[in-house]
Every structure is written in C-alpha cells, then in structure tokens.
Amino acid sequence: MKQAELAAETRLSVASERDIVRARMRGRAMAVELGFPAVTATLVATAISELARNILLYARRGEIALWVLERGGRRGIEIVAGDDGPGIHDVTRALQDGYSTSGRLGLGLPGVRRLMDAFEISSRPGVGTSVRVQKWND
Amino acid sequence: MQVPILKQGPYLIATIQSALTDADMIELRDALVERVGSNRSQGVIIDVTALDVMDSFATGTLQDVAHMVRLRGAETVIVGIQPDVAFAMVHMGLNLEGVATSLDLEEGLAYLDRSTNAATGR
Numbered sequence: 629m630k631q632a633e634l635a636a637e638t639r640l641s642v643a644s645e646r647d648i649v650r651a652r653m654r655g656r657a658m659a660v661e662l663g664f665p666a667v668t669a670t671l672v673a674t675a676i677s678e679l680a681r682n683i684l685l686y687a688r689r690g691e692i693a694l695w696v697l698e699r700g701g702r703r704g705i706e707i708v709a710g711d712d713g714p715g716i717h718d719v720t721r722a723l724q725d726g727y728s729t730s731g732r733l734g735l736g737l738p739g740v741r742r743l744m745d746a747f748e749i750s751s752r753p754g755v756g757t758s759v760r761v762q763k764w765n766d
Numbered sequence: 767m768q769v770p771i772l773k774q775g776p777y778l779i780a781t782i783q784s785a786l787t788d789a790d791m792i793e794l795r796d797a798l799v800e801r802v803g804s805n806r807s808q809g810v811i812i813d814v815t816a817l818d819v820m821d822s823f824a825t826g827t828l829q830d831v832a833h834m835v836r837l838r839g840a841e842t843v844i845v846g847i848q849p850d851v852a853f854a855m856v857h858m859g860l861n862l863e864g865v866a867t868s869l870d871l872e873e874g875l876a877y878l879d880r881s882t883n884a885a886t887g888r
Binding site for chain 2: 653669
C-alpha cells in the first residue's frame with residue numbers, strides 16, 4: 629500500500645484523551661484541505677478517533693501518522709496508527725463485531741475497516757500494533 | 767463541566783458545544799443521571815449538533831445515559847445528529863438502538879411532551 633505517497637506527513641503523539649480529539653481534528657482539517665467532501669472528512673475523523681482511542685486503551689501511548697496519497701490524479705489520506713503496546717493476540721477476533729477485551733462495544737476496529745477503502749493490521753504480542761488505513765477522494 | 771445543562775420546566779437540556787473528550791462524555795452522563803433526581807426531571811434532551819464525531823465511545827456513552835436515565839424514571843432523546851455523522855455511524859454499524867432521536871430541539875421537546883405526560887404547554 630506504499631506505492632503512492634506524497635510528502636506532507638504529520639505525526640501526532642497519542643498519550644491522552646485530549647490527543648484523541650486533537651488527532652481527529654487534524655485529520656479532518658487535512659481531508660478538507662485536500663478537497664474531500666465534508667462527509668468523507670467526517671469518516672476520516674471518525675476512523676482516527678477509533679484508532680487513537682485503541683492506542684490509549686491498549687498501549688497507553690503511541691502515534692498517529694497522516695500521509696497524503698496521490699494516484700492517477702486522485703488524492704487520498706493514509707492513516708497509520710502505531711504503538712509499542714502489548715499487541716493483539718488474536719487479530720482475527722479483534723476484527724469481529726462485538727468482540728472487545730476492554731468491555732466496550734467492540735465495534736472499533738471492524739467499524740474502521742468498514743469506513744475506509746483499505747485496511748491493514750499487523751500486530752505482534754509484546755512488540756506492538758500497527759494499523760494502516762486509506763481513504764480516497766472519489 | 768464542558769456541557770451546560772439547562773432546566774426547562776420538567777426537562778433538562780444538555781447542549782454539546784464542541785468536540786468532547788471521553789472524560790467529558792462520562793462527566794455529562796453522570797451529571798445528567800444525578801440531575802434527573804435533584805431536579806425531579808421527566809425528560810432529558812441531549813443536543814449533539816456541534817459534536818464533531820459520533821464514534822463507538824460517544825455512541826455507547828449516549829446509550830448508557832438513555833438507559834440510566836430511564837432507570838431513574840425519565841426519558842431521553844438525542845437531537846441534532848448531522849447528516850455526515852449519521853452516514854459515518856451507519857457505515858461503522860453504530861445504531862443507538864433503544865434510544866429516541868429527533869431532528870432538532872423543537873422536535874425533541876415535542877417528543878418528550880408526547881412520551882412523558884409532562885406537557886410544558888408550549
């Protein structure tokens with residue numbers, strides 16, 4: 629999924645609830661700057677909110693990186709949520725609706741997957757988790 | 767408190783005015799559940815017009831508010847969910863099941879008048 633990167637990387641540290649709000653607002657602003665319609669910008673902001681909360685909830689701190697993508701005249705945003713936390717033991721289950729180890733709704737990760745055009749997760753127990761998603765303006 | 771709660775007759779009206787942190791959402795939940803008792807309110811309106819996103823946490827917390835308020839003997843209605851936010855919620859699979867919603871404050875008040883027998887005579 630790395631084929632179409634443009635510069636403009638923004639790295640946002642996530643270590644508090646305030647950072648969740650900050651990250652999703654930055655993502656929305658970026659989407660609007662790129663000419664995404666408001667509805668798509670809201671999808672981007674919502675996905676960032678879920679990913680940032682997962683970082684805080686499971687790893688306590690981590691980072692959200694935002695990239696501008698371009699492919700064939702189309703623009704997109706890539707969001708990479710990374711942490712050095714405990715990792716996810718069962719990724720397949722974490723992507724199932726209703727599954728949560730935190731006692732919440734369990735719709736976070738599967739919800740993000742449905743909001744985005746591309747979704748990739750890699751996680752190693754004891755090493756950390758990285759979720760990479762893309763949303764294109766079409 | 768990030769969210770002002772106004773008493774209007776038998777109802778409480780909480781108007782969210784900016785993006786809220788998770789802690790702000792929890793604080794709002796607890797304040798409403800408490801004030802339903804201290805004000806002997808029959809209904810609660812939460813206006814989310816200015817809320818930037820309704821993610822799984824916000825949705826879950828609003829659902830908790832509605833259920834807790836009902837256990838305290840009052841009704842809750844969420845008003846002002848914006849079209850973009852509704853679109854995102856549907857795509858995520860978030861549905862606020864079991865929670866009343868109305869278009870705006872006016873419709874929310876009308877809903878409470880119908881469902882609580884506490885008509886304000888507006």
